[in-house]
Amino acid sequence: MADAPVHADAAVPEGLLTAFRAYETALMADDVAALDALFAAGPATLRGDAAGLLVGHEAIAAFRRGRGGAPAREIAAVHVRVLGPDLATVVAELRPVAGGHGLQTQTWRRGPAGWQVLAAHVSGAAPAVDGRVWRVVGTPLVAGAAEGPLRGRGVAVKDLFAIAGQRIGAGVPAHLAEAPVESSTASAVQVLLDAGAEVTGIARTDELAYSIAGANPHYGTPPNARVPGALPGGSSSGPASAVALGQAAIGLATDTAGSVRVPASYQGLWGLRTTRGRIARDGLVPLAPSFDTVGWLTRERAVLAACSRVSGRGAPAAAAPDVFAVDPGLLDGLDADVADVFRARVARLTPEAVDPGDVAEALEAFRVVQAAEAWAEHGAWLTAHPKAVSGAVAERIRAAAGIDADEAARARDALDGARERFAAALEGAVLLLPSTAAPAPRSTAPADEVDRARSATLRLTCIAAILGAPALSAPLLEVGGAPLGLCLVGPRDSDDALVHLAASLG
Incomplete structure (x- = not known):
């Protein structure tokens, strides 16, 4: 100097x-x-x-x-x-x-x-590839069909899906090191390629996709393109950041407990969790199969609509009800500024008040079943690799290891009851709620603050997960200058209709 x-x-x-x-x-x-x-x-x-x-x-x-x-x-x-x-x-x-x-x-x-x-x-000097966002990129990595409704749209594929000739890392270096080279491509990827999209690259995820924060201690936390210095939201953090940064048009992701809706909310994107079972899940590393489903993140609603339409072709299609519903009890647990912004935004829709019962109790049952299934899927490998994951994910894995068969069975029974209550309360209506309990926390926030945000958000996101229902996060709210999603939860197989309905809410 x-x-x-x-x-x-x-x-x-x-x-x-x-x-x-x-x-x-x-x-x-x-x-x-x-x-x-x-x-x-x-x-x-x-x-x-x-x-x-x-x-x-x-x-x-x-x-x-x-x-x-x-x-x-x-x-x-x-x-x-x-x-x-x-x-x-x-x-x-x-x-x-x-x-x-x-x-x-x-x-x-x-x-x-x-x-x-x-x-x-x-x-600063621009990196050729931001390793916090991408694991592998190409120009493109995989070309798509010459024609189709998604022609030329770049896709950031969450590092859970199989792509022929590539390995699956699942956000964990030890997993990547032992992963075989895939011989075929997951159906959820291939259907986008057949519609003309191209795979730009494989994008980061939280460790084993067992988080909704977006942080990854191994590769760094992807940036939040809308709120500098804030968490990007996970576990589809890499695809979300790639889309929000303009490096891809589509983020192909998964949603178990909110992993599409949370990053969509934190970064001002459109995000759709599809009806569970509507989109094939072959070639996908699971977390909790009872709740895992495929979804997409986009900057444009029309692109999201096209993803849903081409991917769900041949699946049943249900209409979205023209009645909106709100659970006042869910709003009572939110910060006043979030609840006020939400109420003001949906007031003109004259939503009906519904009571699906004790959501907190249902969330606890959901957590137990999710953890039990995560341990069933990954427990043996994690036992053999005790230091492969860290931090909050490691704590969840340790808790999951202690769940016995009786506890899991009781939780499944409780979930069955909650699912029936939720379905009865929401019959003939689209549930409206904030996609997350608050805008994105700072990346430097203490662990206990991030965990509180996670727990409060899961109280909202677990409803669609328990129902196996589609849930759309629309970038229509803002709190203190930061984006917040407006979530629509519809009946099973109303995926396309929800995205169409959202056009009238903008």
């Missing part, structure tokens, strides 16, 4: 370059306290990069704490434009050690605390 040439249009104000050098030293040392002190306090400070804009000193500081340091780099040149005796713009030409080039633009102001950054924008 000391040897980098400085180009200025006027005399550089005293102390500015000293402050700039101090910033660079702190950045390379990941000295978060020093960096915080060099950024102006208050809600107006800005920091932007390719992932989006952070507004306010607090948001910027939280981002730094969770980043774990910046990539090593050298300063090739510094350009200063003096805007006043106490105000200047500094543009630094960057040479990342890993290669490529980038720019850093900062507006500095001198005040009582000395020189501090008011606004900054960083454009």
